[in-house]
Structure formats: structure tokens, C-alpha cells
Amino acid sequence: MIEPALRALVEPRRREILALIRDRELAAGEIATRFSVTRPAISQHLAVLREAGLITERRAGTRRLYRARPEGAAELRTWLADLWDDGLGRLKDAAEDEARADQEAGR
Amino acid sequence: MIEPALRALVEPRRREILALIRDRELAAGEIATRFSVTRPAISQHLAVLREAGLITERRAGTRRLYRARPEGAAELRTWLADLWDDGLGRLKDAAEDEARADQEAGR
DNA sequence: ATGCTACGTCAGTTGACACTTACGTAAGTG
């Protein structure tokens, strides 16, 4: 399930949206005014972020308030950690490889 | 510079490639045989991963050996941590500046 | 009911991306 999150975070505007609603709630329209794209575009971005589990939606009257969802990033972070940090000797091995590569390159 | 890394990781095959060369070196051709796509496709994936700083390339004769580069993920992980855990709002302000600049530029 | 506000959604266009085939190239082998 990390794929939707990664795909959501690739878009620069979606990352900016996340930063905007990281520690304060904002309505869709308020978010849209901060960007140069049209309001429907922001609405679609919010849908992508919501389906990725990265934000929460709360309805208040005619408005919809959004906020970043911290748990959404947890899965992504553990996946990222597993991909590289698993096991202990990997960094050492990589360093040895680089040393060997430098040597063979005649540096 | 997190954008190239994110863009590289969105592709499922590139993530599989990374997992393959996480703790062992592999030649481009050997990697290609593990997938159903053609060898040039894998070569293009490797170029994307290399430009994102996620892998290292080492030439040995006519072959090119690839391996995951642990440091490549460090930047991505700190960015991910800052996006949610940073209590000071520095990243948020930066994003707002970007959004405002984007808007004022009329993009 | 009428009107207004703050949204989401649909339809269509454009640009980016992954893929294929064909070609070019550097390093080793007879």
C-alpha cells in the first residue's frame, strides 16, 4: 500500500498542500487560493491525497476542512527504512565496494 | 532534490530493482533477465535510479555492475521526517513561500 | 422556493512516462 502514497507525493503541488495543512486545518477553497491552478485541480489533488490516506476530511457546513494525517506517513517511513537499513553490514559492504571501484579505476 | 528520488521510486519495477541490488552487486543484463520487459527498458530504469542518486555504477570489462546506494535514501528520509515531525514549521513556511512565489509568477 | 456559496465530478485536451525496435559503442576474443 505504499504505492498510492508515493504516487501522491510525486506531485509537487500535493507536497505543498500537505505542508500547508500539516499543523492547521484549511478549507478546500482556501487551499486553492494559494495556488495558480484552478479550484477543481486542487479538489482532484485532495482526492488523491485522501485516497492515499495522507489527509483527513471534515465537513463543516458547506465547507470541507482538510488536515495532514501523520499516520499516513508511518507506513511509508517503515518501508523506506526496510529497503535500506535492514541488516547491519550493508553500509560497510558498500564502502568496501566503493574502495575497490576506486582502486580498479586507478585513482 | 527529493523530487528525482520520489519520481524514481514511484515505478514498481524500479523498486524491485532496488531490492534486487540492495545487498549484492548485479550486472545490467542479469537484472534484465529477472523481468519480463526488454533489456533497454531496464537500462532506462537504471539511468533514472542513477540520476536520482539511489544506485552506484561500477564498470568491470564490458559489464556494468549496479548496487543500491544507502546514502541516497537518507535525504528522502529526513525530508519525510521533517514533513510530519518537525515542530517548528520551517518546512511549512518554505512551502508557503513556494506557493506564493508560484502564484505571483502567474504560473 | 429562490438564490448563493463552497464544494465535487464529468468530458476533453495536452504533456509526460514506460515501453518497443533499431542502432551505436566500448571492451574483450580468435
Added chain:
DNA sequence: CACTTACGTAAGTGTCAACTGACGTAGCAT
């Protein structure tokens, strides 16, 4: 030298994602 191996690169194609403009809808007030 020619020949093969192990690659990267170029050109073209199909697909998907982001955008715009038009439309539909829920909530509130008059």
C-alpha cells in the same frame, strides 16, 4: 583485423496523469 558480448541511446507508440471549463449538488439564508 573481424567478431562477439554487454551495454547505452535514439525514435516512435500507447497509456496515464494533470489540467481547464462546464455542470451537478449539499448546505444555509432570505
